[in-house]
Amino acid sequence: MEPTTTLDIRYSDPGAVPTPWSEARELLERAETYWLTTVRADGRPHVTPLLAVWRDAALHFCTGPEEQKARNLEHERRCALTTGTNALHEGLDLVVEGRAERVTDPGRLKDLAAAWEAKYGPGWRFGVGDGVFTHEAGGEALVFALVPGKVLGFAKGSYAQTRWSF
Template sequence: MATNEPTTTLDPEFSAPGAEPTPWSAALELLENAEVFWLSTVRPDGRPHVTPLLAIWREGRAYFTTGATERKARNLAANPAVVLTTGRNALAEGLDIAVEGAAARVTDPAVLRRLADSYAAKYGPDWAFRVGDGVLTHDEGGEALLFEVTPVRAFGFAKGAYAQTRWDLD
């Protein structure tokens, strides 16, 4: 499960000589504090779809919202495979993370409440959700579906002293 310490591997082919693997704790810090993520899904015809969004990392999983008719929701109905990325838009410093997994819809009222509280705490009052019938609701945007990403693998791309780290989370 993703809350355990993952198996960590440094890929020497894509790392600088003498590079060390990035600790999972550094990846967690970035995942917990990042404000913007990029979600990659697969369209029913096989073409990729990428979009920026807000996400919460909590207890070893990622959570994001979308409208029921948005492209990402329609893609996930056909194929739950996703990659969620975040990091720094700089070449020589920082850390980029790509998390691979499967997204599943969350409808449990207790989980919806916890995540509604997490969104408001992290992103402020503009992202204050209420819990509806299996959805989150918002005065400005109607209903939002909540998805949970269970990660199976993540990659870290440390910059400066380049290091490509792989974390196997299953």
């Protein structure tokens, strides 16, 4: 399903055009580092870098069950994943907002494990346990899918703010 695309002229240069969803989706697929924003139980924000893969119209990420982001997602599944560039005058930054849902299906986990290794190399080879990723170094990781509800794109150079609604 293609999202509805709108240009926010309040934050865009005169004559700017919206960024095509295909360009944003490609960046979500190829980006290496993402920033996850969750909310702690007391309402304070928590932001941390992580790796993710785009698969089946969602960004997927994993975390140890004892990590702060996992504890945050226990009580509040709404979150945001951000990626892009640190450059001021070029590139595209993206903010993906939605609700993170656990992935526990063994078939999906195997597919995602293969996607992680294909994207990040053999150091990111996961096995599949009972509803989790496993790693030869030990430990388990919970896997989440963030299906976008809204994505904001911030094009730089010719500045344009695009919103994709799903």
